[in-house]
Amino acid sequence: NAGVTQTPKFQVLKTGQSMTLQCAQDMNHNSMYWYRQDPGMGLRLIYYSASEGTTDKGEVPNGYNVSRLNKREFSLRLESAAPSQTSVYFCASSGPLYRDSLYGYTFGSGTRLTVV
Amino acid sequence: AQTVTQSQPEMSVQEAETVTLSCTYDTSESDYYLFWYKQPPSRQMILVIRQEAYKQQNATENRFSVNFQKAAKSFSLKISDSQLGDAAMYFCARLRGATNKLIFGTGTLLAVQP
DSSP states (O other): OOSEEEEOSEEEEOTTOOEEEEEEEOSOOSEEEEEEEETTTEEEEEEEESSTTOOEEOSOOTTEEEEEOSSSBEEEEESSOOGGGOEEEEEEEEOOOOTTSOOOEEEOOOEEEEEO | OOOEEOOOSEEEEETTSOEEEOOEEOOSOSSOEEEEEEEOTTOOOEEEEEEETTOOSOOEETTEEEEEETTTTEEEEEEOSOOGGGOEEEEEEEEETTTTEEEEOOOEEEEEEO
16 A cells, blocks of 8 residues: 555664664655654654755754655664653655645654663 | 644543534744644544635535634634544644644544543
């Protein structure tokens, strides 16, 4: 099925360990995003990529790095995980925004990350 | 900061009744998009309804409708004939047109009582 695929779905890390969350979309979207969801905070933007080869910081970028490997893939890396990074992470992609277009922001199914 | 505010952390409604979820936002843009997303326990983010700011007519999707008050920067969601499957977290979001970034509110957890 077309959409956004995130891996892994669950992960437990020890403080100080590193890991990369993978995201791939097959809708030929230019823009991709990483959000984190915490109770009472909604979804907050970590990083986004407006197009292949570009990345920009969002609201909460500290402690994260990203790579837009190609048009399809956008990965999120935690270099040294901290308990404050325990969260649910969502990847999303979107196409161009036009008036009256069938605009869509497609989300992955999320990764539940626990840092102990 | 350009924010989205949902002032109701939790709401409850009886099955078959109507409930309204509130959302206000702040923006300096004249052209933008507003959304309501539903997140059931599965974590999936499901688009419920969207509203283009340039349209005066309120959007409607089956049992879901919005009350969009542009001058007041208010965007509430009305769910009619509530069903057990409507129980979920609901997020209001605004799209920043220049960057395509979605800004989310903190969510309203809706419970539906049988």
